[in-house]
Amino acid sequence: MPDLKTILEIVKNNEETARKFFEIEKRILTILDFPSLVELLLAEISNQFKIPYSWISLIGKSDLAGFIEKLAASEKHKKHLNIVDKKTFEDLTGMRSEPVLVNGDLSRFIPLFPEGRRFPIRSIAIAPIALDGNIIGSMNQGDPSPDRFHPDIDGSLLEQLAVKVSLCLSNVIAHEKVRFLAFHDPLTGLLNRRVMDSVLEREYLRARRYRTSLSLVFLDLDRFKEVNDIQGHGVGDELLKYLAQKLSGFCRKIDIVARFAGDEFLVLLPETNKKSAQLLMERICAHFTDHPLRSGGKSTPVSFSYGVASVEDAGIGDSRTLLKKADEALYEAKKARKAGISIGRDQAKL
Numbered sequence: 001m002p003d004l005k006t007i008l009e010i011v012k013n014n015e016e017t018a019r020k021f022f023e024i025e026k027r028i029l030t031i032l033d034f035p036s037l038v039e040l041l042l043a044e045i046s047n048q049f050k051i052p053y054s055w056i057s058l059i060g061k062s063d064l065a066g067f068i069e070k071l072a073a074s075e076k077h078k079k080h081l082n083i084v085d086k087k088t089f090e091d092l093t094g095m096r097s098e099p100v101l102v103n104g105d106l107s108r109f110i111p112l113f114p115e116g117r118r119f120p121i122r123s124i125a126i127a128p129i130a131l132d133g134n135i136i137g138s139m140n141q142g143d144p145s146p147d148r149f150h151p152d153i154d155g156s157l158l159e160q161l162a163v164k165v166s167l168c169l170s171n172v173i174a175h176e177k178v179r180f181l182a183f184h185d186p187l188t189g190l191l192n193r194r195v196m197d198s199v200l201e202r203e204y205l206r207a208r209r210y211r212t213s214l215s216l217v218f219l220d221l222d223r224f225k226e227v228n229d230i231q232g233h234g235v236g237d238e239l240l241k242y243l244a245q246k247l248s249g250f251c252r253k254i255d256i257v258a259r260f261a262g263d264e265f266l267v268l269l270p271e272t273n274k275k276s277a278q279l280l281m282e283r284i285c286a287h288f289t290d291h292p293l294r295s296g297g298k299s300t301p302v303s304f305s306y307g308v309a310s311v312e313d314a315g316i317g318d319s320r321t322l323l324k325k326a327d328e329a330l331y332e333a334k335k336a337r338k339a340g341i342s343i344g345r346d347q348a349k350l
Helices: 004-028 034-049 065-072 086-093 107-112 156-183 193-210 224-231 233-250 274-290 319-339
Strands: 053-059 081-084 100-103 123-131 134-143 214-221 256-261 264-270 293-295 298-300 304-310 347-349
Touching: 004 034, 004 156, 034 053, 034 134, 034 156, 053 086, 081 086, 081 107, 086 107, 086 123, 086 134, 107 123, 123 156, 134 156, 193 214, 193 256, 193 264, 193 319, 214 224, 214 233, 214 274, 214 319, 224 233, 224 298, 233 256, 233 264, 233 274, 233 293, 233 298, 264 274, 274 304, 304 319
Parallel strands: 053 081
Antiparallel strands: 053 134, 100 123, 123 134, 214 264, 214 304, 256 264, 293 298, 304 347
16 A cells, blocks of 8 residues: 555655646647647647647547648648548547547557658547537647557546647637638628628739739629529529539639629739630630539539639729729620520620
């Protein structure tokens, strides 16, 4: 039986460990963005407990997919974050809520290591983290000593910290969603009109300052009301999302696609003259001719009219005039379509 001195020493160590966990919990619960959570959490674990290796594993295609994709591509985070498929994660952890502590041969856990690297560790603690009750990954710690995370040690504090991280994730996701919706259209994920007004003004001033080209495409779907009335608003929504996805796919990183209102969209093309903008729209038209929307076993043609305006056009004195010019070109295109008139270079339809 341990003597009193030994017992007091154990109590003292436990209190110090609990204090360190509390300090970490206190710091992370104030965070409202995912990159900061990753950075601060791992830094605090390293500082408080002198853990040489700590990182987060996340299951691909979870609710954090958008954040995962962005962070995984960042050189800054590659050493501290890795993506693992659900089946592999399930095989390694059993999807249990309590921490998994392993020492000895860790070769089968290599899929959890960032970039699949073999760290010089001999024990590992894998503490599952959850979002809305579903396990989405784990907070991992590794040490060269096989005794640091021996399977027989008490993992309750690790489990408690993982619960706090999970709560913090819920706060982060809620905050990120609110921030996303402030700038984006909730249906298509594109920039909304309010933000696009600011972006258009910025790009217009830049084009004028550096004397570069800038074109704007204003488009809307043909017979969209018929789609909603005949096939239902569900198909109408699918059509809007499909068009948004394809428009974004055809554009470069410097181009901006936004949902203006209803079935109207804007495509802003920096460093692009009017002729090049027109050619881009013709390629998009050709694509939709062969690729209708397929939903619920049915095929829905994608048909839209558009107008193109450019800073090269006469009478363009500000970003609002550029938008108005594109809107007028769209109006002429739709009027020509209804009249069955052959359309020119500045208007088009599918």
